[in-house]
Amino acid sequence: VSRLVGVDWGTSSLRVARLDSTGHVMQERTSARGILTVAAGEFASVLEQACGDWLAEPGTIALVCGMAGSREGWIEAPYCPCPAGFDEIASKVVWAVPGQVAVVPGLSCGAPSVPDVPDVPDVMRGEETQVMGALEVLGLRDATLVLPGTHSKWVTVRAGRVHDFATFMTGEFYALLRKHSILARTMSTSDEELDVAAFRAGIDLALQSRSLLHSAFSARTLSLFGRLDPAPASSYLSGLVIGEELRAQRSTPQGEVIIVGSDLLCRRYSLALDSLNIAWTSPGEHATWRGLHAIARRLQEQQP
Amino acid sequence: VSRLVGVDWGTSSLRVARLDSTGHVMQERTSARGILTVAAGEFASVLEQACGDWLAEPGTIALVCGMAGSREGWIEAPYCPCPAGFDEIASKVVWAVPGQVAVVPGLSCGAPSVPDVPDVPDVMRGEETQVMGALEVLGLRDATLVLPGTHSKWVTVRAGRVHDFATFMTGEFYALLRKHSILARTMSTSDEELDVAAFRAGIDLALQSRSLLHSAFSARTLSLFGRLDPAPASSYLSGLVIGEELRAQRSTPQGEVIIVGSDLLCRRYSLALDSLNIAWTSPGEHATWRGLHAIARRLQEQQP
Numbered sequence: 001v002s003r004l005v006g007v008d009w010g011t012s013s014l015r016v017a018r019l020d021s022t023g024h025v026m027q028e029r030t031s032a033r034g035i036l037t038v039a040a041g042e043f044a045s046v047l048e049q050a051c052g053d054w055l056a057e058p059g060t061i062a063l064v065c066g067m068a069g070s071r072e073g074w075i076e077a078p079y080c081p082c083p084a085g086f087d088e089i090a091s092k093v094v095w096a097v098p099g100q101v102a103v104v105p106g107l108s109c110g111a112p113s114v115p116d117v118p119d120v121p122d123v124m125r126g127e128e129t130q131v132m133g134a135l136e137v138l139g140l141r142d143a144t145l146v147l148p149g150t151h152s153k154w155v156t157v158r159a160g161r162v163h164d165f166a167t168f169m170t171g172e173f174y175a176l177l178r179k180h181s182i183l184a185r186t187m188s189t190s191d192e193e194l195d196v197a198a199f200r201a202g203i204d205l206a207l208q209s210r211s212l213l214h215s216a217f218s219a220r221t222l223s224l225f226g227r228l229d230p231a232p233a234s235s236y237l238s239g240l241v242i243g244e245e246l247r248a249q250r251s252t253p254q255g256e257v258i259i260v261g262s263d264l265l266c267r268r269y270s271l272a273l274d275s276l277n278i279a280w281t282s283p284g285e286h287a288t289w290r291g292l293h294a295i296a297r298r299l300q301e302q303q304p
Numbered sequence: 305v306s307r308l309v310g311v312d313w314g315t316s317s318l319r320v321a322r323l324d325s326t327g328h329v330m331q332e333r334t335s336a337r338g339i340l341t342v343a344a345g346e347f348a349s350v351l352e353q354a355c356g357d358w359l360a361e362p363g364t365i366a367l368v369c370g371m372a373g374s375r376e377g378w379i380e381a382p383y384c385p386c387p388a389g390f391d392e393i394a395s396k397v398v399w400a401v402p403g404q405v406a407v408v409p410g411l412s413c414g415a416p417s418v419p420d421v422p423d424v425p426d427v428m429r430g431e432e433t434q435v436m437g438a439l440e441v442l443g444l445r446d447a448t449l450v451l452p453g454t455h456s457k458w459v460t461v462r463a464g465r466v467h468d469f470a471t472f473m474t475g476e477f478y479a480l481l482r483k484h485s486i487l488a489r490t491m492s493t494s495d496e497e498l499d500v501a502a503f504r505a506g507i508d509l510a511l512q513s514r515s516l517l518h519s520a521f522s523a524r525t526l527s528l529f530g531r532l533d534p535a536p537a538s539s540y541l542s543g544l545v546i547g548e549e550l551r552a553q554r555s556t557p558q559g560e561v562i563i564v565g566s567d568l569l570c571r572r573y574s575l576a577l578d579s580l581n582i583a584w585t586s587p588g589e590h591a592t593w594r595g596l597h598a599i600a601r602r603l604q605e606q607q608p
Contacts, residue, residue: 120509120522121529151521167525168517169485176480181473205424211552212516213472213545217455218424221471225425241517248515 003060005051006292009068010034010126016051023293025286035073043074044097055100062101063292066126069094069103079108079123085161086132090298104129104295109164122167127153131162133291134260137283145258148265154249168245177216178234186223187233196271198232202239203275212244242272256280260287307364309355310596313372314338314430320355327597329590339377347378348401359404367596368400369408370430383412383427389465390436394602408433408599413468426471431457435466437595438564441587449562452569458553472549481520482538490527491537500575502536506543507579516548546576560584564591
């Protein structure tokens, strides 16, 4: 891939990167033009504003991942069913501007087979690119990955293909409880540094609990009895919510877990995995760009 | 107890009842003067407005349960530790107006002993009166009860005393997800009748799931794939949340469960218990008044 512009176009932000032929970042820009701010028909011009200078170079293509490929985005790139690796993903790429701008599909999977329960689908969009990039960076073909966030994903990769995955609404539950629940009254209003001891106490309780519906109430009762101060209370809640995700996921990890995400969330998840004595590693911050580069390479190979 | 006025004074409403000597309701009034609307120092006059005519009769006492006994209420009635029955509760009643208005304490309990987890307290305030009333109505001394609501309580009673209990933030989680989460976008905005099939599907999935953090996302993916319509979606979510409570509580129920609450919530919890083949019964709507009456009787017996 001689000239590639990577585009990570999510709900609330637009990130673009000019990549060299090995997939390394030469230049990077970020804007607040997430898809929620873009009217139908304006995606091409918003991308032009963001990186028209790069796209003007002859032979350049832009490869887009994230919610820009959803029904509410630029053009729908239907979910690619699991198992899916580079070949399956590249074959389902949809061209928004023929020969110039292509959109990576999200992935879908069925529920792990549970007796008596109708097959419930799960989906991701954007994370598939991070997963494939992390595999490239770390040189792995079999792995368990977690992508923390508003909707965390736990992903199982076998022989270089995403085998299945599960979504946890961890970040969203945290934000709802932090801002809108009765628990918010017992917490400092400002966002503070992580209090590691309080975070670990939350993790520990969640791992022993049977449901966040119950364990979350402990943030209230511990405050009521003077055993949890307003400043560390949000760290405690963060531990409860992330600990709940790990409890539910506990039987899955085989060996090391790959954490793919922001430094802030990587820190919290690594502390949580430490509490369970589960080894972890992280591919660093460029998983998305490496993933787009690798997909673009497959795309070129597939073309006649 | 010759002349008793029962007062159920919660966060958002004030209910009063004039009871006869056997604890049956002669008259009942409801107002929106919950404790959040009452300034410190004004509780006596608000009660006077609500039922001054009843209180004026010689020899009348008012017995108050609910959040009026909390730190933010009329006068703090400190939590009575479990195990607690009529005698323990009556001995911890606090007089707001000596000889005239008394306030029932809430209950506290420690966490069921879990290795490696610090003892986490749980609390209730108001529900203790409903529990004791339900035991009176049904003539029971050993029971498992559920009191559905914003913060549901599961209560174990042994030999006429509350042995321990656990709080689940079920109603609050439902409201947060229904109103403020991404799931709200897939649901009709108006509140609709319970869709029993969708509710049962939610219950079934939750019972097989390991955490609401994961199962809740199914409301989004089923909608995305056209398998859940906007109208029944909130019933499905209600089933997911109540089903999660039951899953977490599953090992506890020994035999029949007593459901104490509004008709609307009793209906949902009875459907959920049916799904688990757990028998249930309900004491009807007057558990609070019967509880206050029975506590007042003990109070009189304890007085010199």
